[in-house]
Amino acid sequence: MAPTTSASTELEASLEALHESSFGWARSCCDGDREEAHDVLHTTYVKILSGRARFEGRSTFRTWLFGVIRLTALEERRASARQRALADWDERREADPLDAALIAVDEREALRLALARLPARQQEVLHLVFYQDLSIADAAEVMGISVGSARTHYERGKKRLRTLLFAEGG
Amino acid sequence: MIEDAGRDEDLRARFERLRQEDASQAPAFGAMLAHVRSSAATLQRRPVVVADTAASRWRPSRLALWGAPALLAASLVFWMVEDRLADREFDLLVSEWSRTDGALQSPTRDLLNVPGAFLLNQVPAVGNGSSRRGL
Numbered sequence: 001m002a003p004t005t006s007a008s009t010e011l012e013a014s015l016e017a018l019h020e021s022s023f024g025w026a027r028s029c030c031d032g033d034r035e036e037a038h039d040v041l042h043t044t045y046v047k048i049l050s051g052r053a054r055f056e057g058r059s060t061f062r063t064w065l066f067g068v069i070r071l072t073a074l075e076e077r078r079a080s081a082r083q084r085a086l087a088d089w090d091e092r093r094e095a096d097p098l099d100a101a102l103i104a105v106d107e108r109e110a111l112r113l114a115l116a117r118l119p120a121r122q123q124e125v126l127h128l129v130f131y132q133d134l135s136i137a138d139a140a141e142v143m144g145i146s147v148g149s150a151r152t153h154y155e156r157g158k159k160r161l162r163t164l165l166f167a168e169g170g
Numbered sequence: 171m172i173e174d175a176g177r178d179e180d181l182r183a184r185f186e187r188l189r190q191e192d193a194s195q196a197p198a199f200g201a202m203l204a205h206v207r208s209s210a211a212t213l214q215r216r217p218v219v220v221a222d223t224a225a226s227r228w229r230p231s232r233l234a235l236w237g238a239p240a241l242l243a244a245s246l247v248f249w250m251v252e253d254r255l256a257d258r259e260f261d262l263l264v265s266e267w268s269r270t271d272g273a274l275q276s277p278t279r280d281l282l283n284v285p286g287a288f289l290l291n292q293v294p295a296v297g298n299g300s301s302r303r304g305l
Contacts, residue, residue, distance in 0.1 A: 012203060015199075015203075016199045016203075019196060019199045020192065020193040020196045023192060023193075023195075023196035023197070024188075024189055024192040024193070024196075027192055034195060038197055038202075041197070041202070042202060042205065042206060042209075045202065045203070045206040045210075046206050046209045046210050049206055049207065049210040050209075050210035050211075107184060107187065108184075108187055108188050108191050111184050111185070111188055112188065126181075126185075127185075130181055130182050130185040131185040131186075131188060131189055158178075158181070161181065162177060162181070165181075165184075
């Protein structure tokens with residue numbers, strides 16, 4: 001059932017407050033693809049405002065919203081997205097021996113590409129903890145896994161990300 | 171440990187710059203909402219529940235949590251009832267057999283079947299008029 005008018009207004013205000021964070025999270029779920037993140041966020045909002053996804057207060061609104069975004073991204077994720085990101089990365093590395101320096105200049109792009117090379121769980125937990133400032137417990141809630149498992153992904157992901165950033169690209 | 175914390179700070183700073191970039195590239199909420207509203211209105215006619223992720227995650231477990239004991243209890247009741255019915259059926263069978271084929275018979279029973287034995291059953295009772303003891 002769709003939310004009532006006042007509930008809908010409240011819902012929209014909550015969504016607006018988290019809009020930028022949600023877009024960042026959607027983008028992370030789509031391997032940094034802006035267009036895909038836009039589609040995912042749009043579909044997520046449609047689900048919420050049409051009442052197909054309902055917040056039942058079992059967690060914080062943000063945790064729940066991020067969970068819906070994640071599920072939506074999984075549903076809509078194109079199989080080629082990850083391959084494309086990896087191909088871009090490899091192409092850039094092979095194309096120019098000075099590529100490391102170029103990547104260092106474009107630090108944000110380097111971080112995005114390094115994240116894209118991590119296993120999905122590691123990407124997710126690092127984004128949620130470092131980018132969204134969530135605790136590991138909250139990240140586990142969003143990801144639908146145990147805290148212990150999230151912590152393992154966090155430690156491994158951090159180690160691997162450092163290797164990719166500091167050893168390969170700076 | 172200190173070095174690790176420092177490197178965490180470095181990662182955090184990089185993510186912060188990424189966040190700033192994403193924020194500058196995020197689509198305008200108002201424009202997106204206007205489009206979402208029209209799509210949502212269409213979808214309202216065919217509701218499909220996409221539940222809280224936590225709820226989705228636990229639903230099968232909850233089902234197992236409550237379903238398994240219920241199934242076990244039902245099985246136990248069924249087993250007990252069936253067992254009782256089988257016992258009762260067996261009792262009836264034994265009772266019937268005992269009454270007919272399995273009835274206790276003395277191994278010397280036939281020794282009493284001597285010639286003229288039937289006369290013993292026809293001797294009138296003494297002092298009892300004309301009545302005869304029945305067979």
